[in-house]
Amino acid sequence: MEANKIKGESKSIVLDNGAELTYCEYGKENKEVLIAGAFYFHTLMPVIEGLAKRYHVYGVVMRFDGITDELNPDGTTHWGRQWGKDIYDFSQKLGITKFHYNGKCHGTVPGWYLVKEHPEVLETFSSFYLAPHLRKQNSRKWFDLLDGEDPTKMMAVAMRKPEGLKAKMEEMAALGGGAPNPAIEEYATSPEKIWATQEACKEALENMSIPVGYMFGTIDPLFEDYFDSNMYAMRNTKGSRAVILGGECHLMELDCPDRVVNEVFMFIDESKKSY
Numbered sequence: 001m002e003a004n005k006i007k008g009e010s011k012s013i014v015l016d017n018g019a020e021l022t023y024c025e026y027g028k029e030n031k032e033v034l035i036a037g038a039f040y041f042h043t044l045m046p047v048i049e050g051l052a053k054r055y056h057v058y059g060v061v062m063r064f065d066g067i068t069d070e071l072n073p074d075g076t077t078h079w080g081r082q083w084g085k086d087i088y089d090f091s092q093k094l095g096i097t098k099f100h101y102n103g104k105c106h107g108t109v110p111g112w113y114l115v116k117e118h119p120e121v122l123e124t125f126s127s128f129y130l131a132p133h134l135r136k137q138n139s140r141k142w143f144d145l146l147d148g149e150d151p152t153k154m155m156a157v158a159m160r161k162p163e164g165l166k167a168k169m170e171e172m173a174a175l176g177g178g179a180p181n182p183a184i185e186e187y188a189t190s191p192e193k194i195w196a197t198q199e200a201c202k203e204a205l206e207n208m209s210i211p212v213g214y215m216f217g218t219i220d221p222l223f224e225d226y227f228d229s230n231m232y233a234m235r236n237t238k239g240s241r242a243v244i245l246g247g248e249c250h251l252m253e254l255d256c257p258d259r260v261v262n263e264v265f266m267f268i269d270e271s272k273k274s275y
Contacts, residue, residue, distance in 0.1 A: 004174060005040040005061045015089045017069055022061040023090070027052030032123070033099040037062050037087055038107040042171040047253045050261035055100065060090055062110065064181050080187035080194055084113020091121060102126040102264055104253065105222070106188035113194050115210055124211040124271050126264050129250060131214055131233035132192040132201050133226050141221040143185060157221055160247070164254035189222070208238040213267035217248030241267055
C-alpha cells in the first residue's frame with residue numbers, strides 16, 4: 001500500500017485481478033461521484049478537497065508496479081492503458097456506474113482510456129493541461145527540465161508564486177525522490193497511445209460523445225512543447241469546451257487551486273445545458 005503517495009488518510013482496495021490500489025475519499029455526503037487519477041496526492045489535495053464540496057471524490061494513485069494485464073506485444077506493460085483499466089476496475093469494484101473523471105497532466109491518461117474503452121461510465125471528462133498529441137512536437141522544454149540535475153529549476157518555471165516551491169520540495173521529499181520512472185515519458189504525456197494509431201485517435205476526437213473539458217495555462221512549458229497538438233485537439237474534439245488561462249503555469253494546483261476547482265465546476269455545469 002503506497003500510503004506515502006497521499007497526504008492525509010488513505011485507503012486500499014484489491015481489484016479482481018489481484019492488483020492493489022491506494023486511494024483517498026472525500027465528500028461522502030454528495031451524490032454525484034468524481035474520480036481523479038494521479039501519481040500522488042500532496043500538493044494536489046486543495047483541489048481534491050475543493051471538488052469534494054460538490055462531489056463524492058475518489059483520488060486514485062496511478063501505480064508503476066504490481067499485477068498488470070494491459071500488455072504490449074513484447075510483453076511489457078502498456079502503462080497508459082493499465083492506468084485507465086485500473087480506474088475502470090476500481091469503479092466497478094465499488095459499484096460506481098457513472099462518474100465524472102478529472103485529470104491533470106499525467107492524470108488525464110486514464111480518462112482517455114475510459115473515453116475509448118468504457119464511455120458508458122463517464123458523465124464528463126476534465127482533461128486539464130494535456131490533450132492527445134496529433135501534431136509534431138514543437139519543443140522539449142518540459143522534459144529537458146525534468147531530466148536536469150536541479151529539480152528546483154523545473155519547479156521555478158512550473159509555478160507562478162515562489163512560495164509554492166517550499167510545498168513542492170516537501171512533497172518530493174515525502175515521496176522519496178529518485179530517478180523519474182521511464183513509463184512517465186513513454187505514457188504519462190501521451191494519451192494518444194491509448195489508440196493503436198494516431199488516425200484512430202483523431203477519429204475518436206472528431207466523433208466524441210462524452211463532454212470533454214480542456215484547460216491550459218499560457219506559460220506552461222508543456223503547453224508550449226505541444227502547442228500545435230493542443231490547438232488541434234481543442235478545435236477538433238466534438239462538443240468540447242476549452243479554457244486558456246493567461247499567465248498561468250503548469251502547477252496551478254499550487255498557484256490557484258480554487259481557480260482550478262471553479263473551472264471544473266463551470267465545465268460540468270455547462271455540460272448539463274442544452275444549447
